[in-house]
Amino acid sequence: MPSLSSGYNIMNTALQGFQTALDVTGNNIANVNTAGYTRETVNFGESDPTTFYGTSPYQIGSGVTIQSISQIRSVLLDSSMNNAQSGLGQYQQLANSLSSVQGLFPEPNSGGISDALSGFFNAFSSLAASPSSASAQLAVQQAASTLTDRVQSTYAGLQQQAEQTSSQMTSTFNQIDQLTSSIASLNTQIATQTAEGGSPNSLLDTRAQDLQQLSGLVDIQTSTNPNGSVNVYTNGLNLVGVNGATKFPQTNTPGTLTFTSGSTSVSIQGGALAGLAQAASKISSYEGQLDTLANNLTTQVNAVYSTGKTAKGATGQDFFQASNPPGGAAGFQLTAAIAANSGAILSGTSGNAGDGAMAQSIANLNTTSISALGSQSFSTYYTNFIGGVGTDVQNATNSSSTQTAVVSQIQAQQQSISGVNIDEEMTNMLQYQHGYESAAKALSVIDTSTEDLIQSIQ
Amino acid sequence: MRVSTNYEYQLYTADIDNTTSAYTQAQQVVSTGKQINQASDNPGGTMSALTMTALQSQISQFNSNLSTAKDYLSNNEASMTSITNLLNQAYQIGVQGANSTTSSAALNNLASQISDIQSSLVNVGNTQNSTGQCIFAGQQTDTQPFSAANGTLTYSGDSNNISVEVSPGQKMTVNQPGNPLFTDIYNQLESLKTDLQSGSFSKISNTDIANIKSSIANVSDLNGQFGAQIDTVTNLTTANTARSTNLTASISNVVDADMATAIVNMTQAQNAYQAALESTAQASKYSLVDFLS
Numbered sequence: 001m002p003s004l005s006s007g008y009n010i011m012n013t014a015l016q017g018f019q020t021a022l023d024v025t026g027n028n029i030a031n032v033n034t035a036g037y038t039r040e041t042v043n044f045g046e047s048d049p050t051t052f053y054g055t056s057p058y059q060i061g062s063g064v065t066i067q068s069i070s071q072i073r074s075v076l077l078d079s080s081m082n083n084a085q086s087g088l089g090q091y092q093q094l095a096n097s098l099s100s101v102q103g104l105f106p107e108p109n110s111g112g113i114s115d116a117l118s119g120f121f122n123a124f125s126s127l128a129a130s131p132s133s134a135s136a137q138l139a140v141q142q143a144a145s146t147l148t149d150r151v152q153s154t155y156a157g158l159q160q161q162a163e164q165t166s167s168q169m170t171s172t173f174n175q176i177d178q179l180t181s182s183i184a185s186l187n188t189q190i191a192t193q194t195a196e197g198g199s200p201n202s203l204l205d206t207r208a209q210d211l212q213q214l215s216g217l218v219d220i221q222t223s224t225n226p227n228g229s230v231n232v233y234t235n236g237l238n239l240v241g242v243n244g245a246t247k248f249p250q251t252n253t254p255g256t257l258t259f260t261s262g263s264t265s266v267s268i269q270g271g272a273l274a275g276l277a278q279a280a281s282k283i284s285s286y287e288g289q290l291d292t293l294a295n296n297l298t299t300q301v302n303a304v305y306s307t308g309k310t311a312k313g314a315t316g317q318d319f320f321q322a323s324n325p326p327g328g329a330a331g332f333q334l335t336a337a338i339a340a341n342s343g344a345i346l347s348g349t350s351g352n353a354g355d356g357a358m359a360q361s362i363a364n365l366n367t368t369s370i371s372a373l374g375s376q377s378f379s380t381y382y383t384n385f386i387g388g389v390g391t392d393v394q395n396a397t398n399s400s401s402t403q404t405a406v407v408s409q410i411q412a413q414q415q416s417i418s419g420v421n422i423d424e425e426m427t428n429m430l431q432y433q434h435g436y437e438s439a440a441k442a443l444s445v446i447d448t449s450t451e452d453l454i455q456s457i458q
Numbered sequence: 459m460r461v462s463t464n465y466e467y468q469l470y471t472a473d474i475d476n477t478t479s480a481y482t483q484a485q486q487v488v489s490t491g492k493q494i495n496q497a498s499d500n501p502g503g504t505m506s507a508l509t510m511t512a513l514q515s516q517i518s519q520f521n522s523n524l525s526t527a528k529d530y531l532s533n534n535e536a537s538m539t540s541i542t543n544l545l546n547q548a549y550q551i552g553v554q555g556a557n558s559t560t561s562s563a564a565l566n567n568l569a570s571q572i573s574d575i576q577s578s579l580v581n582v583g584n585t586q587n588s589t590g591q592c593i594f595a596g597q598q599t600d601t602q603p604f605s606a607a608n609g610t611l612t613y614s615g616d617s618n619n620i621s622v623e624v625s626p627g628q629k630m631t632v633n634q635p636g637n638p639l640f641t642d643i644y645n646q647l648e649s650l651k652t653d654l655q656s657g658s659f660s661k662i663s664n665t666d667i668a669n670i671k672s673s674i675a676n677v678s679d680l681n682g683q684f685g686a687q688i689d690t691v692t693n694l695t696t697a698n699t700a701r702s703t704n705l706t707a708s709i710s711n712v713v714d715a716d717m718a719t720a721i722v723n724m725t726q727a728q729n730a731y732q733a734a735l736e737s738t739a740q741a742s743k744y745s746l747v748d749f750l751s
Contacts, residue, residue, distance in 0.1 A: 032463050032464055033464055039462075099498070102496055102497060102498055103496075105497060107497055107504060107508055108494055108497065108503075108504045108507040108508060108511070108713055109495075114508050114511070114512065115511075115515070117512075118511075118512050118515035118516070119515070121516075121519075122515060122516070122518075122519035122522075125519045125520075125522075125523060125623060126519070126522055126523065126526070128523075128622070128623065129522075129523040129526040129527070129622040129623070130526055130589050130591070131597075131599070131620070132591075132599065132600060133589045133590075133591065135589065136589075348597070350597065350618075352596075352597030352598060352599075352616065352618060353591075353597065353598060353599045353600035353601075354591065354595070354596065354597035354598065354599035354600075354618070354620050354633070355597045355618070356620070356622075360623060363623070366516065367516075367626070379508075379509075379512045380509070382508075383505050383508040383509055383512070384505065386497050386504060386505065386508060387497070387501045387502065387504060387505035388501075389497055389498075390496070390497025390498045390499075390500075390501030390504050390505075391498075391501040392498075393496075393497070393498035394498040394501060397498065408472065411465070411468070412459075412465065415461070415462045415464065415465035415468070416459050416460045416461065416462065416465070417460070418462075419461075419462020419463070419464050419465050420462055420463055420464060421460065421461065421462050421463050422463045422745060422746070422747070423463075423745060423746040424460075426745075426746040426747060426750065427746065430750075
């Protein structure tokens with residue numbers, strides 16, 4: 001026979017249950033704008049019934065218990081999201097880096113190396129038409145120093161970009177190490193709470209956020225252990241394991257996506273770090289192409305200029321500063337003699353004041369195909385170089401847009417499952433509120449009945 | 459599909475971001491008037507624009523060379539006209555001197571006029587162009603080519619030509635070395651002067667006048683030749699200018715925006731932006747919260 005107090009107990013569990021459900025709903029509403037928050041629901045369960053023995057045994061439930069407060073999360077989507085973040089991180093970084101590199105080249109507008117090349121050869125053509133003319137000599141000196149200045153400053157700009165990329169890489173390594181050690185410590189806490197039978201929802205959210213952030217920096221693969229901790233790998237390298245986090249190898253092999261540290265080596269495939277490594281290798285290839293341009297200008301122009309004869313019959317002079325090994329774009333400059341005195345600029349091969357043959361030969365280099373430049377003329381070589389830079393930026397930007405679309409597609413699915421909807425929460429709140437009201441009413445009925453009984457005894 | 463409240467707002471933000479970005483880009487095309495503002499906007503277009511710009515720059519250099527050539531040739535032509543005038547004067551003087559009734563005083567006077575003509579001829583021979591180069595000195599353009607002393611004209615120039623590249627691979631000789639042209643004429647005048655002073659009437663009429671006449675024809679031929687070269691220069695300049703104008707149009711086709719299209723695109727982008735703003739303002743008006751008391 002059930003006791004009088006069992007009614008009180010049942011209603012007590014109901015009131016507590018609905019109270020908790022209202023709290024969880026309230027927490028969902030409170031976190032509607034929290035990034036990475038996964039909505040939670042209360043899973044109610046019937047309490048163990050009490051068995052009574054009358055003519056035959058019967059059972060009466062003992063109320064409601066809260067079995068768990070669980071997150072509505074799709075692990076599959078989390079992993080797709082991480083992959084997509086790696087792609088986005090990589091191409092966004094590459095597009096950003098290369099766009100700022102592209103800013104060094106004003107083409108197709110004027111003011112770039114392209115104009116300076118034309119100006120340089122044109123100045124020699126003018127000198128050929130007016131040999132030994134002081135104004136034509138001055139024009140050659142100016143056009144040549146415009147060319148060397150622009151090549152040098154563009155190269156210096158590329159070097160700055162390379163340094164910036166390298167320091168961004170260093171800060172990315174630090175971010176990766178911070179995230180992996182944070183994940184490792186979250187792993188420990190989650191494992192402890194799971195072992196105690198809890199569901200550490202907010203820790204799980206934080207770890208999922210960290211994993212997503214880490215994916216943006218480097219592509220990762222994860223596996224979950226039975227105790228709730230995750231192992232994190234990047235392309236076979238264990239970053240977070242049962243023994244905690246391992247530091248990311250910090251030496252990038254130039255031109256590759258391989259990072260080494262001692263005997264550890266890993267080739268990554270995505271994330272901002274991959275974008276930075278790709279940008280670094282592009283920048284170094286741009287530097288190489290400018291070096292090639294500058295070195296060939298120096299040798300080709302000097303080869304012709306050295307046939308120039310002074311009024312006293314001397315030959316063999318240089319126009320651009322030659323050095324061994326070649327000075328590249330950074331060492332591209334006029335010889336001291338020519339920089340100091342435009343009147344020293346020669347124009348002919350005979351020493352006659354009216355001879356412009358040598359200047360004409362230099363002017364003709366403008367359209368001569370140079371075998372060291374892949375049988376292209378100087379201007380064609382540079383035009384193709386600019387086209388290459390533009391194509392690189394365009395490809396990176398397009399890939400970045402595609403990855404943005406992929407990420408927002410997955411985000412839509414993720415939010416559809418895990419995100420908080422206020423209207424839905426309000427509806428749940430009404431439902432729990434009514435439950436609470438009913439339980440309170442039932443309690444009051446039980447109480448009245450009990451009181452009636454006590455009254456009747458008196 | 460279930461839509462979370464947060465995602466609803468994220469979508470609004472994304473829509474506004476995307477339409478703003480499209481609108482800004484369309485606006486940049488209109489405000490700069492260019493559809494290629496950087497190489498990545500259209501790498502292929504950038505390359506053809508650069509190639510055409512380089513070609514145009516080369517053509518404008520040819521026009522600059524042509525104007526240098528024209529300067530030489532115009533000076534040559536003007537000098538030939540001066541020489542023709544001088545020779546005509548000498549011819550008149552010769553005709554007067556060939557008359558056997560001319561007094562010896564008059565003959566001496568005529569001879570001194572010839573002497574003046576000789577000095578003028580030397581001046582013409584030392585003509586400099588607008589950049590200070592001696593045009594009749596061959597390639598020795600920095601030295602005055604002619605000096606006369608004791609009836610002898612000394613030439614210190616050379617016989618080299620000055621040529622200017624006027625179109626790809628095509629060179630035009632723009633100078634006339636002063637020797638033998640000037641020295642021959644000077645010697646003819648010297649002979650006329652001596653014959654006038656000595657009263658050698660038959661030599662004046664048979665040799666000197668005939669020589670001067672032939673020189674007049676010779677200089678006139680040269681004058682015609684320079685005139686023809688100037689015509690060629692003018693024609694090439696006109697052709698280059700036309701080519702450059704065509705290239706400007708072609709470059710513009712690649713780089714510049716079609717304004718009508720650009721403005722229509724901008725208006726469309728603006729409408730999309732406005733629609734995104736309006737729908738955001740409208741859509742978030744309703745919530746269950748409004749209906750609960």
